[in-house]
Amino acid sequence: MLLTLxxxxxxxxxxxxxxxxxxxxxxxxxxxxxxxxxxxxxxxEMPDLLGFHIWxxxxxxxxxxxxxxxxxxxxxxxxxxxxxxxxxx
Numbered sequence: 001m002l003l004t005l006x007x008x009x010x011x012x013x014x015x016x017x018x019x020x021x022x023x024x025x026x027x028x029x030x031x032x033x034x035x036x037x038x039x040x041x042x043x044x045e046m047p048d049l050l051g052f053h054i055w056x057x058x059x060x061x062x063x064x065x066x067x068x069x070x071x072x073x074x075x076x077x078x079x080x081x082x083x084x085x086x087x088x089x
Contacts, residue, residue, distance in 0.1 A: 002052065002063060004053045005018075005038070005041050007055065009057065014030060015030065017037040035077035036073075039069070042066050043070075051063055054076070059083045059084050061083065064076060
């Protein structure tokens with residue numbers, strides 16, 4: 001199973017995290033930064049969960065394996081923020 005992780009910046013140090021299955025919202029919470037949001041999602045114990053489509057605002061990092069999210073959430077967050085900066089709307 002692949003889910004969608006959507007992260008939105010509310011203000012500096014406050015990010016809204018949504019987990020979606022298609023259009024259905026499964027969970028929502030706030031995180032202090034993008035890396036924490038990614039790390040928190042990787043801790044899910046759903047046995048058939050393979051990964052997430054990771055979004056930050058209007059840009060998508062792509063489909064990312066849960067194992068990669070556990071190993072390097074900071075690196076993934078840096079790539080996502082770089083993409084976001086490159087494609088500011």
